[in-house]
Amino acid sequence: MxxxxxxxxxxxxxxxxxxxxxxxxxxxxDARLYRQDIAGSKAHAxxxxxxxxxxxxxxxxxxxxxxAILAEIEAGRFEWSEKLEDVHMNIEARLTERIGDxxxxxxxxxxxxxxxxxDLRLYVxxxxxxxxxxxxxxxxxxxxxxxxxxxxxxxxxxxLQIAQPVTFGHxxxxxxxxxxxxxxxxxxxxxxxxxxxxxxxxxxGTVYPIDRHDVAAQLGFDGVTENSLDTVSDRDxxxxxxxxxxxILVHLSRWSEELILWSTPMFGFVxxxxxxxxxxxxxxxxxxxxxPELVRGKTGRVIGxxxxxxxxMKGQPxxxxxxxxxxxxxxxxxxxxxxxxxxVYADMIPAIEVRRDNCRAAAxxxxxxxxxxxxxxxxRGLPFRDAHHVVGSTVAYAQQKGCDIAQLSLDELxxxxxxxxxxxxxxxxxxxxxxxxxxxxxxxxxQVRAAIARARATRTx
Ligand code: ARG
Numbered sequence: 001m002x003x004x005x006x007x008x009x010x011x012x013x014x015x016x017x018x019x020x021x022x023x024x025x026x027x028x029x030d031a032r033l034y035r036q037d038i039a040g041s042k043a044h045a046x047x048x049x050x051x052x053x054x055x056x057x058x059x060x061x062x063x064x065x066x067x068a069i070l071a072e073i074e075a076g077r078f079e080w081s082e083k084l085e086d087v088h089m090n091i092e093a094r095l096t097e098r099i100g101d102x103x104x105x106x107x108x109x110x111x112x113x114x115x116x117x118x119d120l121r122l123y124v125x126x127x128x129x130x131x132x133x134x135x136x137x138x139x140x141x142x143x144x145x146x147x148x149x150x151x152x153x154x155x156x157x158x159x160l161q162i163a164q165p166v167t168f169g170h171x172x173x174x175x176x177x178x179x180x181x182x183x184x185x186x187x188x189x190x191x192x193x194x195x196x197x198x199x200x201x202x203x204x205g206t207v208y209p210i211d212r213h214d215v216a217a218q219l220g221f222d223g224v225t226e227n228s229l230d231t232v233s234d235r236d237x238x239x240x241x242x243x244x245x246x247x248i249l250v251h252l253s254r255w256s257e258e259l260i261l262w263s264t265p266m267f268g269f270v271x272x273x274x275x276x277x278x279x280x281x282x283x284x285x286x287x288x289x290x291x292p293e294l295v296r297g298k299t300g301r302v303i304g305x306x307x308x309x310x311x312x313m314k315g316q317p318x319x320x321x322x323x324x325x326x327x328x329x330x331x332x333x334x335x336x337x338x339x340x341x342x343x344v345y346a347d348m349i350p351a352i353e354v355r356r357d358n359c360r361a362a363a364x365x366x367x368x369x370x371x372x373x374x375x376x377x378x379x380r381g382l383p384f385r386d387a388h389h390v391v392g393s394t395v396a397y398a399q400q401k402g403c404d405i406a407q408l409s410l411d412e413l414x415x416x417x418x419x420x421x422x423x424x425x426x427x428x429x430x431x432x433x434x435x436x437x438x439x440x441x442x443x444x445x446x447q448v449r450a451a452i453a454r455a456r457a458t459r460t461x
Contacts, residue, residue: 021083026086027087069098120331124189146176155366245337249295272292276348
């Protein structure tokens with residue numbers, strides 16, 4: 001056969017090598033964009049009709065044909081062909097097969113370069129719209145858990161050493177803050193990317209009297225992109241999304257690390273229900289926290305995907321380069337991974353059983369109220385540095401005796417400072433320590449309840 005039968009084959013003397021066809025196809029992964037591709041094509045065709053580039057009956061045939069193709073794909077009856085390279089040409093070729101010449105007119109005033117940029121923006125937008133409710137479920141689960149455990153004492157850590165008592169509820173609200181920032185990053189990314197690329201065509205715009213604002217309005221974009229060269233080459237929105245997704249996973253990975261530690265018998269702070277754990281094929285006693293471990297592991301993949309996109313872009317001159325086709329596997333993998341991790345956490349968080357006795361015992365073990373004793377002395381007039389020293393000696397003494405500072409007698413305590421009186425005990429118990437941290441943002445049960453009330457009042461519906 002002479003020539004080349006591709007949609008773009010006119011200037012070619014021979015057909016594409018089978019190896020190159022296989023090497024360069026993207027339909028095996030970009031078929032996932034079919035809904036956005038069809039929506040973009042319908043809007044483009046309608047606009048071409050409005051401005052008089054396409055006849056009304058052609059527009060009708062194109063829109064009807066695209067709807068029929070959508071139904072074929074969703075019913076699993078569409079035959080994707082690698083010979084047709086990508087999602088765009090598969091759908092366009094099928095359209096022409098179904099409706100004849102009108103199908104060949106669809107690509108007027110458009111290029112696959114602005115087409116794929118449009119599809120991808122629509123896709124990332126849809127993905128974000130799907131992730132926000134998942135994030136809300138995770139954040140709401142944390143709020144409920146925080147409420148359940150607003151009074152539960154646990155050790156707060158710095159350097160993973162027992163530092164000061166905190167409430168379990170306070171710790172859950174800390175996790176929730178991370179998720180709220182993640183949410184706002186996605187909203188921000190969506191807002192910045194919600195501009196229509198179509199009309200940039202290959203790179204320089206098109207000779208037809210197109211109405212980009214009409215297409216933007218049809219597709220729910222807030223406006224149109226500014227510069228055609230930038231438009232076809234820009235993948236910032238995909239990078240921003242993958243960056244926001246990486247941070248989501250970094251947060252879930254940190255929670256995972258804590259849950260893994262907390263569920264070992266040495267901590268024993270939580271019990272993860274059996275349905276989120278698996279056993280060992282050799283050690284019958286084992287119950288492993290696989291879900292958090294996998295989330296922690298998958299975080300590496302998602303950070304790797306972000307890196308792949310950054311490196312993909314760093315050497316590209318303007319405008320479109322075929323390199324960009326490589327943006328999709330990392331992007332899609334990120335979407336799948338972040339969705340799956342959020343979904344499993346949304347289910348698991350409300351099911352976390354807190355082992356309050358163990359949390360309390362751990363907080364009581366580590367001299368976690370030593371700062372409260374120092375603050376007590378400061379209140380009685382001792383400079384903080386001196387108080388710090390006095391309490392250091394008291395802790396060393398209690399450690400040697402094998403008890404907590406709250407278990408020392410008044411006489412013993414007064415050896416370290418005569419300023420100490422019986423009222424000290426109310427301050428250096430776990431409850432006393434918690435209750436004293438009673439200002440906006442602090443850990444007392446009353447403040448945790450206040451934070452929960454504020455969260456419920458301002459919760460995005
Ligand atoms: N499959 C291509 C991509 O994902 C579509 C754009 C191809 N454009 C081109 N001029 N070859 O980027």
